Amino acid sequence: MRITCPLCGDRDRREFYYQGAAVAxxxxxxxxxxxxxxxxxxxxxxxxxxxxxxxxxxTGCGAWIVVTRDTRDHAIHETALARDVTGRGA
Structure with a gap:
């Protein structure tokens, strides 16, 4: 799976740490x-x-990223810096 970091571009998912659902x-x-x-x-x-x-x-820029993806096929629909989605349900 590839994740597009808004700061670094397209990266392998092994550069990222999965935290969980982006809802409190x-x-x-x-x-x-x-x-x-x-x-x-x-x-x-x-x-x-x-x-x-x-x-x-x-292992990249240290940014927190909200990833919108489909768990059935891991297709990524959108990525955004977490600070930019505050107030939109993140």
Whole structure:
């Protein structure tokens, strides 16, 4: 898989570190209980289709990048610097 860094251009995905979904998780209240905290810490959605993920260009420029891709075929639809997508659901 190739990822286009907005600063460095087209790169192999091995230059990047995958952080996870580019949406904030809703943190349970401190008194929510063990089941709510277990779910928050251990469970994540695993959608089939278009997702927005946060990647770090670890061996390149050090930028945080939001990658919009399809998990079914890994086709990348868009990449953008994370600082530029703040306020658009990232």
């Amino acid at each position: 998780l809703e943190r349970p209240a401190p008194e929510a209980g063990a089941e709510a905290w277990d779910d928050y810490v251990h469970n994540r959605d695993n959608p089939a289709g278009v997702t927005r993920d946060l990647w770090y260009h670890e």
